[in-house]
Amino acid sequence: MSPTSFMSDRPNLAASSPLPGPEVLRGAASQYTPGTAPLGLRELRAEEEQQPRQQRRQQCQPQTEAQKEHQQDSRQTAKWQGQDQHGQDQFPVEKRTLSPEQTREIVRLFQCRRCSIPYRDAVTLPCGRSICKTCLPEARDRTSITYLALPNRLQAFLCPFEECSKEHVLNDCGVDVLLNKTARIMEDEIERAKADALDLRLSTHIAIKDPWEVAGVASLKEDDNSPRLMNGGRLVATWTLAAEGGLLFEAEVTYRELPSSSTQGELMGFETKALGRVQEAMRSEMDCQVCYALFYEPLTTGCGHTFCRPCLHRILDHSRYCPICRRKLAINPLLNRSSCPANESITKIMETFWKDELVAREETAAAELAARHQNSDLPLFVCTLAFPMMPTFLHIFEPRYRLMIRRALEGDRTFGMVLPKRPRHSGDTYFHELGTLLRIVNAQFYPDGRSLIETVGLSRFRVLQHGQFDGYTVGKMERIDDVSLEEEESMEAAEVGHDAGMQATEDNLNGDHDIRTQDTDNNRHGPHVHGNSSRPGSSRRSMRQSRETTTPGTVADLDTMTTQSLMRFATGFVARMREQSVPWLTERMLGIYGECPDDPAVFPWWFASTLPVKDLEKYRLLGTSSVRDRLKICGSWIIEMETVRW
Ligand SMILES: [Zn+2]
Numbered sequence: 001m002s003p004t005s006f007m008s009d010r011p012n013l014a015a016s017s018p019l020p021g022p023e024v025l026r027g028a029a030s031q032y033t034p035g036t037a038p039l040g041l042r043e044l045r046a047e048e049e050q051q052p053r054q055q056r057r058q059q060c061q062p063q064t065e066a067q068k069e070h071q072q073d074s075r076q077t078a079k080w081q082g083q084d085q086h087g088q089d090q091f092p093v094e095k096r097t098l099s100p101e102q103t104r105e106i107v108r109l110f111q112c113r114r115c116s117i118p119y120r121d122a123v124t125l126p127c128g129r130s131i132c133k134t135c136l137p138e139a140r141d142r143t144s145i146t147y148l149a150l151p152n153r154l155q156a157f158l159c160p161f162e163e164c165s166k167e168h169v170l171n172d173c174g175v176d177v178l179l180n181k182t183a184r185i186m187e188d189e190i191e192r193a194k195a196d197a198l199d200l201r202l203s204t205h206i207a208i209k210d211p212w213e214v215a216g217v218a219s220l221k222e223d224d225n226s227p228r229l230m231n232g233g234r235l236v237a238t239w240t241l242a243a244e245g246g247l248l249f250e251a252e253v254t255y256r257e258l259p260s261s262s263t264q265g266e267l268m269g270f271e272t273k274a275l276g277r278v279q280e281a282m283r284s285e286m287d288c289q290v291c292y293a294l295f296y297e298p299l300t301t302g303c304g305h306t307f308c309r310p311c312l313h314r315i316l317d318h319s320r321y322c323p324i325c326r327r328k329l330a331i332n333p334l335l336n337r338s339s340c341p342a343n344e345s346i347t348k349i350m351e352t353f354w355k356d357e358l359v360a361r362e363e364t365a366a367a368e369l370a371a372r373h374q375n376s377d378l379p380l381f382v383c384t385l386a387f388p389m390m391p392t393f394l395h396i397f398e399p400r401y402r403l404m405i406r407r408a409l410e411g412d413r414t415f416g417m418v419l420p421k422r423p424r425h426s427g428d429t430y431f432h433e434l435g436t437l438l439r440i441v442n443a444q445f446y447p448d449g450r451s452l453i454e455t456v457g458l459s460r461f462r463v464l465q466h467g468q469f470d471g472y473t474v475g476k477m478e479r480i481d482d483v484s485l486e487e488e489e490s491m492e493a494a495e496v497g498h499d500a501g502m503q504a505t506e507d508n509l510n511g512d513h514d515i516r517t518q519d520t521d522n523n524r525h526g527p528h529v530h531g532n533s534s535r536p537g538s539s540r541r542s543m544r545q546s547r548e549t550t551t552p553g554t555v556a557d558l559d560t561m562t563t564q565s566l567m568r569f570a571t572g573f574v575a576r577m578r579e580q581s582v583p584w585l586t587e588r589m590l591g592i593y594g595e596c597p598d599d600p601a602v603f604p605w606w607f608a609s610t611l612p613v614k615d616l617e618k619y620r621l622l623g624t625s626s627v628r629d630r631l632k633i634c635g636s637w638i639i640e641m642e643t644v645r646w
Pocket residue numbers: 125126127128129159160161164165166168
């Protein structure tokens with residue numbers, strides 16, 4: 001016996017609902033118009049509260065409250081208590097104080113690698129490197145990009161760091177809120193220490209080491225590195241020298257304090273205190289706004305906000321908006337280390353200032369990851385096809401699935417949905433390996449234990465292994481993500497590229513013409529006639545653009561279309577179908593899945609949810625890795641349907 005789903009097959013939506021009126025479903029669905037309700041920090045945290053403690057620990061570093069509990073029941077106690085062997089101190093890790101010997105290293109953390117001045121409006125690039133805003137190279141317009149062709153995304157510059165030398169989009173490089181805050185804390189402390197130094201009449205001889213000498217070669221010059229007498233101790237002297245532009249990023253220095261009335265010990269005490277104050281003031285800024293713990297692999301978004309890598313992953317599970325500033329996040333949720341490197345400056349600051357705590361944080365994260373891999377079995381509902389960002393409604397009546405859903409509700413409210421498959425040979429699986437992680441947003445229970453649940457698709461996965469648990473299927477899975485937006489853009493640029501695009505376009509126009517003639521002969525309402533008549537403002541567009549394919553005649557034509565043209569082709573089709581009042585696009589369907597989305601990232605999921613094509617065709621979408629690929633698949637359905645229809 002297989003469980004029923006309200007939408008296991010689209011046209012059966014109403015037919016298979018035994019109890020609830022369609023109103024129930026429609027009302028519930030309308031709360032979930034995709035992409036309109038970004039989760040804020042409060043919601044993310046509230047959700048965190050709903051999760052069992054065990055799970056919370058797996059996902060994020062425990063915070064102070066959780067740490068206390070941790071200390072009572074966990075073998076990791078020692079790690080968290082640092083050097084305190086007596087268990088009296090609740091403070092996680094013994095603080096290691098900074099030494100005046102590290103002064104040069106500390107000042108360098110805040111120096112721009114390009115202009116060597118301490119950061120002013122530092123910007124963190126997608127490659128994780130930071131630079132002053134004024135040091136950004138001049139941006140230029142990119143060509144062959146139409147998807148998300150926002151004014152700012154068309155402007156890009158070549159990364160000034162040799163190790164990267166990639167093209168970065170100007171809009172992806174926001175002013176780094178956290179890095180600037182830390183630089184300001186340094187400046188405030190410098191001002192304070194400067195005033196204190198005046199009282200103590202403290203000054204320091206600072207000399208820049210000869211770079212030849214640093215490299216182990218005998219010095220050639222002598223006059224350049226004569227020591228300068230600066231007000232203040234080491235920290236003030238070094239920072240001031242850097243701020244004046246007299247200290248290159250790579251340069252090393254030597255010091256000689258001029259003791260006034262104070263002894264050498266007092267001087268060092270003065271320095272150590274100043275560093276301690278900086279360390280303390282900065283520490284509170286280094287907690288992630290999602291998990292409240294010290295940043296783990298800090299990633300800085302285009303809007304300039306920083307989150308732990310795992311926390312950003314969770315944010316992107318729910319929403320595509322930054323939970324702090326609510327700006328749309330341009331990153332696609334790939335977030336792997338090679339395409340989204342951690343913020344280098346913040347990482348170095350943490351390594352210098354809170355080494356022990358950082359090591360403990362990393363060890364705990366690694367232990368959590370290992371534990372999750374050990375018991376990461378996701379419950380799998382073998383029932384129907386579901387898509388990210390789209391609602392799926394389920395009627396739960398089989399006992400094993402009642403148990404599964406109850407457990408999901410007690411836990412993080414998620415489970416995996418996979419499409420059943422008839423096994424071809426013994427040992428073959430009874431479901432397709434790609435599926436969608438669903439989150440329960442609404443559940444209604446009936447006295448007899450049956451339930452109606454409304455879910456929304458979060459992300460896609462591939463089942464790596466599976467087994468049985470209390471009667472239902474469980475599996476280990478890996479997440480399937482899109483390539484980064486950068487890669488998406490270069491994919492489009494490569495396919496629609498100038499020369500290749502030209503050639504293909506000419507071929508298309510010819511092919512297009514032939515087909516159009518045929519269509520016109522066969523039926524005046526042929527799709528290509530419609531398509532061409534709605535070709536937008538061709539007279540105002542450039543030569544190249546006016547020649548590009550906007551109405552594909554064959555599936556092969558889709559490859560050379562811009563992503564925007566693909567989107568326009570698909571939404572044009574939807575608009576025509578609505579005019580013709582096709583039976584699969586009724587008000588009822590729109591009530592459930594929402595109006596046709598104008599966001600290309602959402603459109604294919606919506607289209608697949610409404611279009612009457614075979615499940616196995618729609619299933620192809622789950623394995624894609626770019627918006628462009630999904631739009632091409634949608635395009636191929638349209639071509640197929642129109643060929644059959646006319
Ligand atoms: Zn770069």
